[in-house]
Amino acid sequence: MKRPALVLTGGGARAAYQAGAIRALAELWPHKQSPFRVITGISAGSINACMMAHYSDDFRAGAERLWGLWNTLTIDQVFKTDNFSLLRIGTFVMRDLIVGGFLPRPVSSHLLDTSPLRELIDRNVDFGRIHSHVKEWRLDGFAVTATNYHTGCAVTFFDAHDGLEDWVRNNHLGWRVPLTTDHILASSSIPVFFPAVPLGEGSYYGDGTVRLLSPLSPALHLGATSVMAVGVRKPKDPTRLLEQNQKKGGEISFADIAGVILNAVFLDTLENDLSRLQRFNRTLKGMDPGAREALEQNWRIIDAESLQPSRDLGVGASAQSERYPWLLRHLLRGLGVGRRSGGDVASYIAFDFRYTSKLLRIGYNDVMDRRDALRQFMLSHYDS
DSSP: OOOEEEEEOOOGGGGHHHHHHHHHHHHHOOSSSOSOSEEEEETTHHHHHHHHHHTTTOHHHHHHHHHHHHHSOOGGGTSOOSHHHHHHHHHHHHHHHHHGGGSSSOOOOOSOOOHHHHHHHHHHOOHHHHHHHHHTTSOSEEEEEEEETTTOOEEEEEEEOTTOOOEEETTEEEEEOOOOHHHHHHHTOOTTTSOOEEETTTEEEEEGGGTOSOTTHHHHHTTOSEEEEEOSSOOOOHHHHHHHHHSOOOOOOHHHHHHHHHHHHHTHHHHHHHHHHHHHHHHHHHSOHHHHHTOSSOOOOOEEEEEOOSSOTTTTTGGGGGGSOHHHHHHHHHHTOBTTBOHHHHHHHOOOHHHHHHHHHHHHHHHHTTHHHHHHHHHHTOOO
């Protein structure tokens, strides 16, 4: 049986790019039911993933709903922006930094209150409906991944057919659980900015990309036979990369350092994992069929297609900070985010339609530029 998978990685507000790409894919798709039998999400990609899993029975309706969400999004729908909330959290952080050594236990772990995001997910996603899609075979598997801050493990929480077992692979666990909004909040909890979320017996979880170095692996564990992965980073041009590294740099800020770290955590893993998969496929294709069948594990060739931005999605994000409440602007400026600097950091929390709508259009146009190849990929891996 063919099980094409949709893999959505993270990157804060950059995930709007995925919504644009999905809408274009929906326009290319001739059927009502989703072309993807397995849907997985990591970080902010988990928000898009649960929306599309919710609409497994009507792919175009889900794509339109997802587009509409990102096209009208404002930051106060994701985190609290009133001065009292920002000042309260900021006071706790400053207290811990200044007198933390005299306190029995520091209590600060985040800068923003994301309770509005919980309400946004609750309004748009019915997890009972997703489970019904799985039970009625419209969806073979749905999963999101979060990081257990106590153990450092990546944990993939999944809903799938009864035959699929939990798994343990090195520092990656797979657990079948009834998925809820809490799992989405945990998976998309940007370190430092967003609060960790207690799950299960009370362990605190954060963004799944922190520890999951193989973003394709949850889909493969759920039985995917092909993969369409949508990232949020423009591939580096080798020539341009060499030129940039030969130039003399200027002074750097906290935002510059944080941007490099966040990009390494959120954006690099998909490219590396796709490269490994391609090498693995070449190895299997070069093996004798008999030798391949003799392998102890059920290794298989996985066709993969990736969608990645044609432009740098961080460009223009820092300018959006000028529209934020004054206290949030003050915080970001203190980190080094200005109109022409700190764009990478700003892009992770720029949940504003004036920024995300641009990303929607980039994602949509990138798919349409490759419409024939992508339509053929979906059709060739679909069981009608």
